[in-house]
Amino acid sequence: MWHAVIWLAAALVLASAEVLSGEFVLLMLGGGALAAGVGAVLGLDVVGSALVFVIASVLLVFAVRPPLRRRLDRATANAGALHSNALIGKTAVVVSRVDDHNGQVKIGGDLWTARPLEAGHTIEVGQTVIVMKISGATALVVPED
Known part of the structure; x- marks a missing residue:
């Protein structure tokens, strides 16, 4: 036993x-x-x-x-x-200025690191953006027109 x-x-x-x-x-x-x-x-x-x-x-x-x-x-x-893939095309709100080096957006309640899709652009806090691509843990965004 x-x-x-x-x-x-x-x-x-x-x-x-x-x-x-x-x-x-x-x-x-x-x-x-x-x-x-x-x-x-x-x-x-x-x-x-x-x-x-x-x-x-x-x-x-x-x-x-x-x-x-x-x-x-x-x-x-x-x-x-x-x-x-579900995030592509979604709108987000910029919570920390988005430029080539740093930035954050809120996508559906989740905070994501973000960069502008086109280098050299800056997106200010409060602007609405569209998620165009996800690269690792970073959302590549463009301003909503």
């Missing part, structure tokens, strides 16, 4: 360590350790628990992890692109 506690502790440690890696390998190994811990609680000896760990871990790493990674990668890629 002592090995059940070790397997369950290992499952907790591996699942917690997954937060640092983000690759889902440690989470899958944690799932294998959890399965081994449950097996130990149900009466498996150390060798049986180790066998359950290996089989469960291999199945999780090769059967569950790939679709999970694809789904996460797809969701992550879409989230950033959708948010940035």
Whole structure:
């Protein structure tokens, strides 16, 4: 029964360590350790628990992890692109003078670093602008006519 506690502790440690890696390998190994811990609680000896760990871990790493990674990668890629693209064409209000070196605008309640779309232009506080492009975390804007 002592090995059940070790397997369950290992499952907790591996699942917690997954937060640092983000690759889902440690989470899958944690799932294998959890399965081994449950097996130990149900009466498996150390060798049986180790066998359950290996089989469960291999199945999780090769059967569950790939679709999970694809789904996460797809969701992550879409989230950033959708948010940035949704801002193009929106109006914003200048809250800090916008020039080639600094400036801020408020877009839908969010504060963004801003630069004029065309170098050399200055846009004063209070003016309404249109977001033409997003470059990283900076909105490139033009004054609204």
